[in-house]
C-alpha cells in the first residue's frame with residue numbers, strides 16, 4: 001500500500017487570489033494570477049523523496065459557477081505541472097471536485113460526495129492509487145480540508161499562515177498546524193514519515 005500526502009491546491013501550492021466582489025480569497029481565474037507559493041515546489045519534491053505520493057485534492061467549482069471553462073482548468077494544470085517540473089517536483093495525481101450545490105451549470109449542480117469537507121476525493125484517490133488512508137496526510141489551508149482529511153481517516157495539517165481563527169468545532173481540529181507547505185512537510189518528517197519505504 002502507498003502512503004500519500006493529499007494537498008489542497010489554492011493557498012497551499014499556489015497563491016489564492018483575493019476576489020473583491022465576494023470579499024474572500026478564491027482560485028486564480030487568469031493565468032497571470034497563477035503563481036506558486038514560496039517553497040511549495042521544494043515541499044512537493046520532499047514529499048516524493050520521503051516515499052509518499054503527492055496528490056492534489058481540490059474543490060474547483062469555477063466551471064459550475066460560470067467563472068471559467070474546462071480549457072482554463074486544463075491550462076492551469078499544465079502551468080502548475082510545468083512550474084513544479086522546473087524545480088524537479090512532481091504531482092502523482094490531481095483530483096478536482098467540479099460540483100457545486102447551487103451551480104449555474106446544470107450538469108455540475110449536485111450534492112456530491114467529493115466536495116470537501118466530504119472525503120470522496122481522498123477515497124477515490126485511495127482506490128485508484130492503492131493508498132493506505134490511515135497512514136496518509138491531508139494538508140490544507142481551510143477547516144474543510146481538515147474535516148475531509150479526518151473523515152477519510154488521515155492525519156491532518158492545517159496551514160494557518162494567514163492566522164485565521166481556529167474553529168472551536170472539534171470535527172475540524174487538525175493534528176498539526178504549520179505556517180506553509182514546507183513547514184507541514186517538516187512536521188511529517190518529524191513524525192517519522194521518512195522511515196517508511198514504498199514496496
Ligand SMILES: [Mg+2]
Nearest residue numbers: 008010011141
Ligand atoms: Mg485552499
Ligand SMILES: [Zn+2]
Nearest residue numbers: 097099112114
Ligand atoms: Zn463533487
